[in-house]
Amino acid sequence: MTDRQQTRAPQAIRRVVIVGGGTAGWMTAAALSVVLEKERTTIELIESDAIGIVGVGEATIPAIHDFNRKVGLDEQAMMRATSATFKLGIEFVNWARPGDAYMHPFGHFGFDINGVAFHHYWLDQRQRGDRTALGDYSVPFVAGKDGRFRLPQSDPRSVLSTYSYAFHFDASLYAKYLREVTEQRGVVRTEGRIVDVSLRASDGFIEAVTLESGQRIEGDLFIDCSGFRALLIGDALGVEYESWKHWLPCDRAVAVPSRNPEVLEPYTRATAHSAGWQWRIPLQHRTGNGHVYCSDFISDDEAAAVALEHLEKEAIDEPRFLKFVAGKRQRMWDRNCVAIGLSGGFLEPLESTSIYLIQAAIMKLIERFPGQGFCANDIADFNTQIERHFCQIRDFIILHYHATERTDSDFWNYCRTMTIPDSLDYRMQVFRESGRVVFSKRELFKETSWIAVLLGQGVIPQQTDLRVSCTPPDKIAMQMRQMREVIRMAAASLPTHAETVARYCAAPQVEA
Numbered sequence: 001m002t003d004r005q006q007t008r009a010p011q012a013i014r015r016v017v018i019v020g021g022g023t024a025g026w027m028t029a030a031a032l033s034v035v036l037e038k039e040r041t042t043i044e045l046i047e048s049d050a051i052g053i054v055g056v057g058e059a060t061i062p063a064i065h066d067f068n069r070k071v072g073l074d075e076q077a078m079m080r081a082t083s084a085t086f087k088l089g090i091e092f093v094n095w096a097r098p099g100d101a102y103m104h105p106f107g108h109f110g111f112d113i114n115g116v117a118f119h120h121y122w123l124d125q126r127q128r129g130d131r132t133a134l135g136d137y138s139v140p141f142v143a144g145k146d147g148r149f150r151l152p153q154s155d156p157r158s159v160l161s162t163y164s165y166a167f168h169f170d171a172s173l174y175a176k177y178l179r180e181v182t183e184q185r186g187v188v189r190t191e192g193r194i195v196d197v198s199l200r201a202s203d204g205f206i207e208a209v210t211l212e213s214g215q216r217i218e219g220d221l222f223i224d225c226s227g228f229r230a231l232l233i234g235d236a237l238g239v240e241y242e243s244w245k246h247w248l249p250c251d252r253a254v255a256v257p258s259r260n261p262e263v264l265e266p267y268t269r270a271t272a273h274s275a276g277w278q279w280r281i282p283l284q285h286r287t288g289n290g291h292v293y294c295s296d297f298i299s300d301d302e303a304a305a306v307a308l309e310h311l312e313k314e315a316i317d318e319p320r321f322l323k324f325v326a327g328k329r330q331r332m333w334d335r336n337c338v339a340i341g342l343s344g345g346f347l348e349p350l351e352s353t354s355i356y357l358i359q360a361a362i363m364k365l366i367e368r369f370p371g372q373g374f375c376a377n378d379i380a381d382f383n384t385q386i387e388r389h390f391c392q393i394r395d396f397i398i399l400h401y402h403a404t405e406r407t408d409s410d411f412w413n414y415c416r417t418m419t420i421p422d423s424l425d426y427r428m429q430v431f432r433e434s435g436r437v438v439f440s441k442r443e444l445f446k447e448t449s450w451i452a453v454l455l456g457q458g459v460i461p462q463q464t465d466l467r468v469s470c471t472p473p474d475k476i477a478m479q480m481r482q483m484r485e486v487i488r489m490a491a492a493s494l495p496t497h498a499e500t501v502a503r504y505c506a507a508p509q510v511e512a
Contacts (some may be wrong), residue, residue, distance in 0.1 A: 011372040013041055017219035019194060019209065019232055021047030023171050024341025024358045025225035026178035029187045030071040031362045035369070038186040044217065048193040058171050058281045058288045059087060059268045060351040062106055062164040067359045073181065079505035081177040082169035083284040086149045086266045086497060088140035090351065095457060102133075102456030103267065104351070105140035107163030108448055110483050113471065119451050120435055120465040121476050127464075130475060133386065134455055136484050139491055140267075141161045146496040148494040149266040151504075153407045159490045166352070168268065168281045168288075190217065194226075197236035205336045206232060207464065210235070220372060221336055223365075224343040228324065233339040239329045247398045248326035249411075250276050250348055255290040255302045257318045261314040266497040270350060273306055274298070274409040279349065284507045286316060292348055297411040324348075326394075332386045333379045337367055345390055350400060353393050356444065360389050389444065395424040396445050396453070401455035403428065428459060435461035 016032060017024050029045050036043065068078065089105035096102075110118035122134055135141035140163040143149060153160040183189060192211035200207045208218040209232075224232035233239050245251060260282060267430070269280040276293030291307035298306075304319045328345030332338065339345075340361045348351055364385055368378040402420050406412035427438045431454050437447045468476075495503075 009412045013220045013361070013370060015219040016041060016043045016221045016223065017209065017217060018043065018045040018223045018225055020225035020227060020341075020343070021045060021175060021179070021189075022225065022227065022341070023175045023355060024343075025181060025223075026175045027067070027071075027355075027358050028223055028225060028340055028362050030178045030182045031067070032365060033182050033185040033187050034071055035366055042188065043186070044188045044190055044219070045190070046190045046192060046194065046211070046217065047443050048195060049191060058283065058294065059090075059168050059279070060166040060347065060355050061352050062166050063356050063359065064166055065164075067363075071178075071181075071365075073177075076505050078174070078177060079167065079169070080507050081280075082167075082173040083286075083507040084167045084169035084505060085264060085270060085282055085284060085501055087166040087168050088144040088163065088266045089148065090268045090270055091144075092270050092272070092400065092453075092456060094406075094492075095270075095277075095296075095400055095404060096460070098408065102137050102452070103138070103141045104167060104449060104452040104456070105135070105138045105144070105163070107138055107140040109134055109451065110137035113476070114467065115480060116465050116467045117447070119455065120468050121480065123435060123461060123464045124468045124473070125477060125480060130477070130480075132484065135451075137480070137487060139487050140165075141244055142195050142487055143491040144265065144267040146491060147263045147265055148491060150494045151495040152499075156252065159486055161312065165238070165266075168283055169316055170283060171355075190215075197232060199236065203335070204237070206236065221338070221370065224337055224339045225341050227342040228346070230329075230339065230343040232337045233329055233332075233334060233343050237329050237334050237337055239334050239339075241325070241327050242330055244327040244394060245325055246266065246418065247394065248348060248401070249294040249414065250292045251323065251325055252295050252300065253290050253292045253322045253348075254300070254307050255288070256304075256307055256311070256315050257286045257317050257321065258289055258311045258315050260285075260287050261312045262503065268352065271310065272406075273310075275411040276303070276338040277350070278307060280312070284501060287312065292350070294411055295452075297409070297414075328387070328390045330431055331383050332361065333365075334373055335384045336370075338382075339367075344386070347390065347393055347397060350397050351393070351445075352442070353397075357389065357393070359387055360444075368487070388420075391421075391423065392443050392445070395421055396426070396449070398424055399453055400457060401460050405458060428454070431459055431461060433462055435464050450467075 016029055025045055030041050089103050091103045093101045112118055113121055153161055192213055194209045195212050196210040198207045206222045208216050210216050222232055264282055271278045275298035278291045281288040291303050293303045324346050332344040341358050364382055368382050401415040404416050430436055430438050437450045439447055
């Protein structure tokens with residue numbers, strides 16, 4: 001073999017430095033500790049107890065199962081440690097119009113008939129006067145609204161195999177649990193506040209960070225999990241932040257926990273108000289609440305009053321305010337620095353995607369884990385893939401705001417009439433014209449998710465699939481009645497959510 005034919009392995013990364021803890025930092029450390037040999041590569045995480053974390057993201061989506069499995073977490077132990085409950089979907093109240101409600105469930109609507117997607121038959125029956133809600137054909141919707149839950153069955157012949165689930169948990173406890181697991185695997189945590197970042201004169205790569213104590217920590221790869229502060233990707237490397245405030249105008253949140261209601265419901269609720277929306281996330285020991293709002297249309301004091309007014313039970317702490325701008329960095333990976341979490345971008349938690357975006361960035365970094373040479377094509381591909389994720393999720397969230405009939409406030413008038421990205425406009429046009437959903441198999445939100453929100457927000461197709469007419473309407477009506485009955489009976493057979501939590505993952509008793 002000639003020298004030209006020989007392939008040389010790149011020099012390995014020896015030191016990974018993660019700046020910042022919280023959910024993003026400890027998720028990153030946990031994942032890297034599984035795939036990197038500690039004898040070959042050290043992982044050091046720097047965080048300061050004096051710096052608070054955002055820590056209000058408490059709802060997840062089913063994709064978190066992939067992450068937990070890959071980093072070797074035991075589900076029951078994790079749920080006990082984080083005071084977790086189960087989640088079957090997200091209910092949206094007052095979004096299309098005041099008094100309206102629908103759910104984005106983690107499961108299918110009905111069953112395809114003769115190879116045609118179910119929602120076309122539902123639309124056909126609707127045109128014939130049947131006002132049965134789309135949710136009545138969804139196991140997670142029917143079970144969730146009845147406060148019932150059990151782990152899905154593995155038998156694909158059972159209707160109880162047609163749904164998935166996620167978690168409500170305390171994000172700060174999740175980070176703490178990951179830290180305990182990860183430190184046992186050899187990850188080093190260093191306490192301290194960073195006061196300086198040193199760049200190499202030759203290429204502008206990060207060489208080291210210096211702590212307030214004077215300690216200097218060198219590394220080959222730096223991962224910025226410093227939150228909105230973006231100490232590395234923003235302050236040190238100067239990568240600009242791209243604002244999406246035009247499409248996602250909410251720029252504030254006020255969070256306040258409350259005591260749990262009598263029924264522990266297995267779903268998140270997002271209730272629209274005059275200048276934003278309010279989340280409700282039930283945990284085992286408390287309920288997380290928060291009002292996401294636009295400061296152009298409501299003051300902080302007014303927003304806090306709205307949040308407190310709509311609590312189901314009394315508050316157990318003082319309201320806490322957060323400021324943000326929806327958007328992302330122009331590049332998430334620049335030189336030898338990768339931004340993961342809030343340092344790279346922020347999309348409001350309407351569809352519980354914050355932890356997923358952390359997870360996606362971590363996994364794509366692992367797929368393209370660099371050597372000392374830092375391949376430019378891998379970096380460019382990483383940035384392209386992450387930007388695509390952000391843009392697709394951005395469009396899905398914008399849909400909730402834009403596709404509305406609300407005219408009762410200046411905020412909703414703005415959202416209803418604002419220009420939207422061409423990519424979202426195209427999806428909405430296609431669905432209005434034909435009932436067909438435009439989506440890619442590589443996207444996070446698949447056909448069922450788009451159907452739930454498009455129809456839930458009142459985007460009704462002008463026509464249905466022509467193949468629907470091949471089946472007599474009375475036969476379709478009979479099949480759909482049978483579907484509803486099977487789903488109703490299956491959901492009714494489940495234990496209550498509270499019973500499943502108590503049996504499967506009851507957390508130690510803690511003060512609310």
